[in-house]
Amino acid sequence: MIEVEHLVKYYGGNCAVDDVNFSVAQGEIVGLLGPNGAGKSTIMNILTGYLSSSAGRVSVAGLNVLDDPLEVKHRVGYLPEQPPLYLDMTVEEYLIFVYNLKGCTFNRTKHLAEICEVVKIQDVYHRLIRNLSKGYRQRVGIAEALIGNPPVVIFDEPTVGLDPKQIIEIRNLIRTLGKDHTVILSTHILQEVQAVCDRIIILNKGRIVADERTENINRAVESTRRYRLRVCGPQRDVAALLRSRPDVTYVETLPERDDDAYCYLLESKTGVDVRKSLFFALAERGWAIIGLEPMGVSLEDVFLAVVESEEKDARTAKKQRRRGGAGVGAEKDLAQSILDETAKKQEAVAPYDGKD
Amino acid sequence: MFAIFKKEMRAYFTSPVGYVYTGIFLAAAALICAFTTIQRASYDTTSYFQYMLFSFIILIPLLTMRLFSEERRNRTEQLLLTSPITITGMVLGKFFAAFALFSATMFASLINLFPLVVYSIREQKSATSGAHIGLAGAQVMGCFIGSLLVGAAFIAVGIFISSLSENQLTAAVITVAAIAAMMLAGIFNTYIGVTWIRTVLDWISVLSRFDYFAYGYFDYAALLYYLSISGVFIFLTVRVYEKRRWG
Structure with a gap:
């Protein structure tokens, strides 16, 4: 449905998007994930024809964005980071304006009513957008993207600034949309992509x-x-005991405490449940476990690990390049040791590479 | 394009701008008409239309200042530019919205000439000789069409300046300055002794092209001149948006 090949975008001398390739199949929900300034919004703006690329090819439904901009825009619904709302219009007026703007030919009343039902804005339909809360504004923005029933919808940070309940609602909404739309969304909240997306692209x-x-x-x-x-x-004693357990691979003391209880973070070997043996071992010494909760490796860890290792690789490569080909043994070792360290750290933080 | 035209027309009258503009325009037109014709007991409408052109210096920026700068500040231009309409369509939609309101007030202000018509009919009835009494139709028509053309050119200048700025006020101030410069170039002209500067200023001057309309001629050169100015500035506005896309 969407093909992005060797996409490059420069803002003046700044390279915002550097040789990005990906494709999205029909009906897929893809999350673009990355820290601020990673180029998520830029990529989305290029996909929607708001910006043009410096180099590379972008096509939607087989149509090149540069050659057939109008046809592509017919097929793409876009919710920018800041919903493009006219505050002095009512929701109804705004949606009718967008409907006319997109040159739709459906039955207008029916089409708008359907969309309002999907995004649940019927009860604010006749109110001024100026007076709506952030959550409702966001929904009106989503409604705007859905008008004209485009096969591709693109959401730039759709849940920013919403309360937890609204976030869940919007996520559910996006999942529903994924049934008959191709969806691309960007976010820096990692649970969100995990909850909603079929595929994750980290930038x-x-x-x-x-x-x-x-x-x-x-x-x-x-x-x-x-x-x-x-x-x-x-x-110190508890930590030592934990470290001495054969099944425990990693122990970290956390700076939290209440009264005489301390907090520890530990990782065990895969496939072994250490909880029972830990309980008895600690009970034997008279140390009471007052809390034990399993934690998943969060996507934050995955993300940080991936991003950091990339950066370190780049840094090491640069260092090596600067030192030239006459790589003195010691220096090479240093570079190698940095790499090893990275690998170790990565393994410690997030053994995500799928070898298990 | 029509969607944008409709939206802009609506926007004029859901914000105070449209009312302020219409109010000031009609009040200014009525005052100027009273002072230049009735008070002077004259049927000559030339100076009425010429003074009206000066009032455009303040009035046209009211129409154009928010057209693009507000879209840009509220980020709503992102909606327009990702919708299936061309940039030219978007610019023209806004241009015609401003021009439509402008022409509407121009037509409404024609009512100021009504007293003159009444006088002339009364005088013609009581006149014994066949002396020419009353409005010169060709002059009024020429000046009216000329004013519409000048207005169109100024609106094009205004939307171009509005597309450059995110701030309405900045846009308004610069537009006032630009239109004032275009108007006053011809007036400064008379004080300059150097021929080539005079030629250049005369070429820029909007007022000097207006003279033929005042004589009741329909000046095709002036028509072309005003339309070209509108065209060039609309084109430049489109280029501003194209450039921003590629920036």
């Missing part, structure tokens, strides 16, 4: 650093076992 500094199906990332999350443990007892 950093204008480059794609990961392009994975969500299950794969989820599986990586499940493959490790992490616990947050709260034990009453002397911190």
